[in-house]
Amino acid sequence: MRNLTPLTLKVLLDLQYLNVATTGIKTYMMELAKAARKYPHPEIEWIFTHEPEDQSADQTYKGNQSKIQKLNYHLDYFRWKEFQLPDLVKKYKPDVLICPDFVAPAASLPCRRLTVIHDAFFWQMPKNYPSWWRKYFVSLIKKGLKENTEIITTTEYSKQSLLNYLGSSWPITVVYQAPKGLKSASDPKFLDKYKLEKEGYFLHIGTFDRRKNLPLLVNAFAEFLSTTRSEKKLVLAGGPGQSRQMNDLPVVRNLVKELGLEEKVLLTGYVSDGEIKALYEGAFAYVFPSENEGFGIPILESMGFGVPVIHSDQPALLEVAGGAGLAFAGGNQSDLMEKMILLERENELKSNLIQAGRARSKDFSAQNFIQAFHQIILSSPTSP
Structure with a gap:
């Protein structure tokens, strides 16, 4: 010493x-x-x-x-x-x-x-x-x-x-x-396992805590598919909520089945750092519909990988994104769906969000x- x-x-x-x-x-x-x-x-x-x-x-x-x-x-x-x-x-x-x-x-x-x-x-x-x-x-x-x-x-x-x-x-x-320093090598085999193509899916990573509002995301995605006839998928990676009261995983599973989206909405469970890295590298956009956050690490992780972010207008997420994300009215399914459509159709918007996001991530x-x-x-x- x-x-x-x-x-x-x-x-x-x-x-x-x-x-x-x-x-x-x-x-x-x-x-x-x-x-x-x-x-x-x-x-x-x-x-x-x-x-x-x-x-x-x-x-x-x-x-x-x-x-x-x-x-x-x-x-x-x-x-x-x-x-x-x-x-x-x-x-x-x-x-x-x-x-x-x-x-x-x-x-x-x-x-x-x-x-x-x-x-x-x-x-x-x-x-x-x-x-x-x-x-x-x-x-x-x-x-x-x-x-x-x-x-x-x-x-x-x-x-x-x-x-x-x-x-x-x-x-x-x-x-x-x-944000987490993802030093592990990317695992592209993970994308092959789920038949995921580059920029072919929206992404969310995290537990299925009720405050994450993941049923809203699934419903908005279903509306997005019916409106656009898009081939994109939705990947929800992560484990159950931390208590029985907080856990929305059973709700999401039932919703996916009811909507007939088993081939479109993929529930991967917990993922390793290499799998997380592969998911970020291949994602079209990250969607963060949470109703309450203290910070919002995935916003910065996504931006660092050059992935555009759609997030709720919850105050902490607005603060962390610093205007470099695409905000929707929290809890509003139609507004979330419209933002997903907008991002798919407006290439210039997507490019601007990627550029702004990379710059924002460097502040953290x-x-x-x-x-x-x-x-x-x-x-x-x-x-x-």
């Missing part, structure tokens, strides 16, 4: 949650850890609670779990936050503790806390969660907001939402994250992501 100068600050990054994290939070944690190593700062020493790749690969609590296994996970998570993590704070004596998964320890700590609260979904959409679990998790979040705490969130929309529910007792700073680099954290870490704590 290198010698520390008096100006060096120690930062402890809590990566425990990577053993169960999926989609957006997993990407956030992995990209933050990678950027911390790739772009070191001479006045900051990073200490990771876990090796990111190893913790992410841990299968102990992944997959279908019995009630006992789920209970064991919650007990394990509680032990980590309330006992093991505070012990690591005593051991390493960091100046700053970063918890990127909503929850910091309830115990008193002799350091600053940067707690990442990605969105306000627990407060905005309570019916999407089991009531007991939501109550428990929200209590954990609030108990960890104490002492010298600063909240980090993902967009101005999320900041305003959190202010509505948490008030202004704690400083809230927006840090734009970086890993270097910008970590530099924003460096600035916060090195700044004096802000009083509430």
Whole structure:
């Protein structure tokens, strides 16, 4: 370990949650850890609670779990936050503790806390969660907001939402994250498996959470096909929603069957990084109909691959797209269908969106992501 100068600050990054994290939070944690190593700062020493790749690969609590296994996970998570993590704070004596998964320890700590609260979904959409679990998790979040705490969130929309529910007792700073670095080689065999031609399909990647509004997309796509007689397909890649209340996968499956679109709407399940890369490289457009997002990583991933994006006019998606996407009125099936037709017929519009999207995606680099954290870490704590 290198010698520390008096100006060096120690930062402890809590990566425990990577053993169960999926989609957006997993990407956030992995990209933050990678950027911390790739772009070191001479006045900051990073200490990771876990090796990111190893913790992410841990299968102990992944997959279908019995009630006992789920209970064991919650007990394990509680032990980590309330006992093991505070012990690591005593051991390493960091100046700053970063918890990127909503929850910091309830115990008193002799350091600053940067707690990442990605969105306000627990407060905005309570019916999407089991009531007991939501109550428990929200209590954990609030108990960890104490002492010298600063909240980090993902967009101005999320900041305003959190202010509505948490008030202004704690400083809230927006840090734009970086999209996932897809380093794996593209897997074109995956496209062959589903008989997908280049620019022959609309794409959506993500879980089938109810807020994603995927039944709306399927219905709009069916209307698009009947209006245009297009040969295009729709690919919905990803796994089920994270709880029974949130899971729209059975609804989408039934809808596809009712509409007779089994050959046109492809449900691929979870996909690897190589398969994701192939899907982006071959897509005609990405469609993001979500009714609520804290950020919207797929917008930036798509734009980085030169794929035009159609997205709902939900505030976070408008903020991230920055005018480089084609917005439709959220929840409006006809407007979504019309935007899909417009993109297929107007080549100049498609080209302009691709160009604007590539430029927009560069604003969300890993270097910008970590530099924003460096600035916060090195700044004096802000009083509430």
